[in-house]
Amino acid sequence: MDVRVAPVRFEGERWYLLPGLAPHPLEGAVTTRQEQGIEFLPGEGDHLLMFDASWYLEPWPAIDRALEQGAQVHAMVHDLLPIEQPVWFRPGLQQRFGCHLDALLGRVGVLFAPSVHVQQRLAEYVNRKGLSVELKLLPHGGDFFAGEPLRSPHGLPTSLQTGQGPIFLVTGTLEPRKQHALILDAFDELWNSLHPAKLLFVGRSGWKVDALIDRIDHHPRLHDRLFHLQQIDDAMLDWLYRNVDGLIYLSRAEGFGLPVLEASMRGCPVIATDLPVLREAGGNWPLYIQPRQEALTQALMHPASRKPASAGRTWASTLARLVATLENAYA
Template sequence: MAGPEQGAGAERQLLVDLSVLHRHDDQSGIQRLVRNTLRALLAAPPAGLRVCPVYDAGGHYAYTACHGGSAAEGAPISVRAGDIFLGLDLCPDQVPLNRAVFADLRRHGVGLYFVVYDLLPLTLPAMFAPGAAPWFSRWLDTVAALADGLLCISRAVADELLAWLEQAAVVRPAALRVGYFHLGADLAAELPAGAAPAAAEQAVLARLAQRPAFLMVGTLEPRKMHAQALDAFELLWRQGGDASLVVVGKPGWLTEHLQQRLLDHAELGQRLFWLPAASDAALLQLYQQCAALLAASAGEGFGLPLIEAAQHGLPILARDIPVFREVCGGHAVYFDGAGVELAAALHQWLARRAAGTLPDARALPWQTWRASSENLLRIVMEQDWYKLAPTLLP
C-alpha cells in the first residue's frame, strides 16, 4: 500500500470514503451530509492533511476524481503511518467485506474513524424492511471492532451507541472512542445560480398562501410518521381547523398503503400536497413560505430539516424525543402521543400563532457545513472525545 508519493515529508492523507455516493446519489439526508461535508473539506482542507475522496473498488480502496479528488480515477490508494481513513458514507454492504483491508490499513499506521448516523434499524426494527436489523448490525459490529473512534451526529446517537456497545461486548484490541458533532445547514448555497421551482411546484406554492401550511420533509418511511400526521390533519379538518399539510419526500419502504392514501385523498391539491421529487429550489421556497415545520418522526439521528427551517425562521412543531430536544432546545413547540394528541397540538399551535406566543426558531443555534466539518475533524485531530466505550479485550 505504500507508494513513492508517501515518502518522508509527504502530506498526510485524509481518505474520505464515498463508496455509496460514488455509485449513486439517492438524494437522501445522508447523501446530502456526505456531499456537503466533502465540499467543505475540499474547500478548506485541514492543516497538514490532503483530502482524498476514495471508494471501495472491490477488495481494495481506490481514489476517485469524480467528487473533487486530485488523484487518478481508480488508482489504488497508497498510504503511510499517520494517514486517516474517514468512513463518511454509510456503507453497510462494503465495510463488513473489507475487514482484512482495514486490518492492513491499521498495520500501516492508518487511523480508522467512521460516522454513525443512527441506530434506528436496531432500536426501531419494526419500522424497517425485514433483514435491515442484521444487515445494519454486521456493519456496526465491524466498525466497533476495527475503528479507533466512532463519530455520531448527535449526543443522543452517541448515548444510544454507548448503551449498545455495553450490551454487545465487542472484542477489541484497545479502547473505542465515541464522539459527536452536529450537522450544518446552507441550502441556499447548494443551489446553482438562477435555480427556480418548476412550474408545477410554483403552482403548489401559490395555493399555500390560502391558509397556514405545515411542512414535513423526509423520505416516506414508517418512522417519519406521515400516516399519523395525516390522521391528525383529517381530525383537525373534521373539527373545523383550517391548515394545509405539505409532504416533501420520495417514496420509501413499507409505505405502499400510505402512498395510495395520499394519491387518492379528497384533499389532495386542496389542503394536502405531496411533492415526491421536489427540487431544492422548491424546498427553499417552502421553508420561507410555510407556517411551520412538522417534525413527527418516532426516531432520528439528528433531524436536518430542523436547522434548515431555523435558518429561515420557520417555527417548529416537533415530537418530544431526545434528539429533537438536543437540537431545538426551547426554540420549538413539542408534542407526544398519537394522531389525536397531534391534532390537539395542531389546534394549540394555531392558537399560539394567532396570539404571537410561539418560540422564535430564529434563535435556534445552527452552523454552516464548514463549521460542522471542522467540528468533526477537531474531535479526531485533537482527540476531543465524548466518552470511552466499554471494551472487552481479546
C-alpha cells in the same frame, strides 16, 4: 497542521483517489459523470472517514488492506434504530446492520455520534460487547444550501404558491416511524371542518407504507389541499423552509433530526415530537408535542408565527470540530 480532504472509493481491496465529487442532481448544479479516480493505497498518516450508511456494501477487504499499511479508519453511527426497533425497517436489516456495526467496532479509531442520545446508546452497546472504543460527539450543521435563495420555485404546484391558506411541510422518506398517517389523520379532521390548511409531504416512498401511499394517491383532497413530491432539489427545499407556515416533524425516534435544525435556521416554525434528541437539534425553537392526533390538531389550530431565523450550526463548524478531534487523538 495542514489537512488535505479528498473523496475516495473502493472496489474489492483497491482504493481510488478522486479529483472531486460530481455534483448531485438535487444540488441543482449541472450534473457531470463521476471520474473513476487514480488507484492509490492509504497508509501512514491517512484517515479514512466512513460517514454514510455502508451496511449494504462490503468495505472490509479494502479497509483491512489500508489498516495494514498504517491508515486509520473513523466512522459516524447516526443511530441504532435498526437494532433497537427492527419492526420499523425492511426484513433482515437488523442482522445486516448489527453485523456491520460489530465489524466496524473492531477496526475503528474514533467513532462519532451526531447527538448525546446516540452517543449514550452507542456507549451502552459497546460496553455490552466488552469493547473499548473512543466515542466523540459531532453534531450536524444546518446550512445545506449556499446559493442565492429562489424568488419563484419552478415546478411547485401553483396552489402552493398562491398564499391562500397556511401550508405545512413534512420532510423525509415515507416510512413507519415518521408517522405520516397520523399527520394525515389530523389534517383530515381539519379539512372536515373546512379548515384551509394545506399539507405537503416531501420524500420518497419508503418501506412498509403501501397502505399510506394508496391513501395519498386516492385522497379526495390530493392536488387541492394534499400534495406529495417524491424529491426536490436543495434550492426548492430552502425556499419551502423560508415560505411555508411550519414544519411538522413527528418522528417516533431519531439519531439527530436534521430538518428541525435546518428549518430553525430559516425562520420556519416547527411542530416536533417531544424527544430529547430533537431538543438537542432544535433547542427552544420548536413547539414540542406528544405524537397524538389531538395534540397535533390543537397545534395546527394555533400555529406559531414566523420569526427571525436562529443562528444554528454550520457544516464548517462541524468540519472544524472533526479535524480538531482527530488532531487531538493522533497528536
